[in-house]
Amino acid sequence: xxxxxxxxxxxxxxxxxxxxxxxxxxGQSPGEILNHAAEYTVREDIVIEMSALELPDxxxxxxxxxxxxxxxxxxxxxxxxxHHMEDLRDVIEARxxxxxxxxxxxxxxxxx
Numbered sequence: 001x002x003x004x005x006x007x008x009x010x011x012x013x014x015x016x017x018x019x020x021x022x023x024x025x026x027g028q029s030p031g032e033i034l035n036h037a038a039e040y041t042v043r044e045d046i047v048i049e050m051s052a053l054e055l056p057d058x059x060x061x062x063x064x065x066x067x068x069x070x071x072x073x074x075x076x077x078x079x080x081x082x083h084h085m086e087d088l089r090d091v092i093e094a095r096x097x098x099x100x101x102x103x104x105x106x107x108x109x110x111x112x
Contacts, residue, residue, distance in 0.1 A: 006057055
C-alpha cells in the first residue's frame with residue numbers, strides 16, 4: 001500500500017469513527033450534547049487535520065492498528081497542555097485596546 005493510500009485509509013477510518021460518534025451524540029439529551037460539545041469540536045478538527053496532514057507511512061500504519069484511532073488521538077490531545085486560555089486572554093485584551101484606540105481617535109477627530 002502506498003503512503004497516500006495509507007493516509008486515505010486512516011482519514012476514512014477516522015471520519016467514519018467521527019460519524020458514528022456524531023450519530024451517538026445526536027441521540028443524547030441537549031444537556032449531554034452540550035457536555036460533549038468541546039470534544040466533538042476537537043475531534044472534528046483532528047479529522048480535518050488528517051485530511052491535509054502528510055503523515056509518514058510508519059505513523060499512519062501505527063495509527064491504523066487501532067480500532068479507534070480518532071478516540072486515541074483525542075485522548076492524547078486532551079492530556080496536553082495548550083495555551084488556549086492565554087490566547088483568548090490576549091485576543092480579549094487586544095480587542096479592548098483596539099476599541100479604546102478607536103474611541104480615542106474618534107474623540108480627537110470630533111474635537112477638531
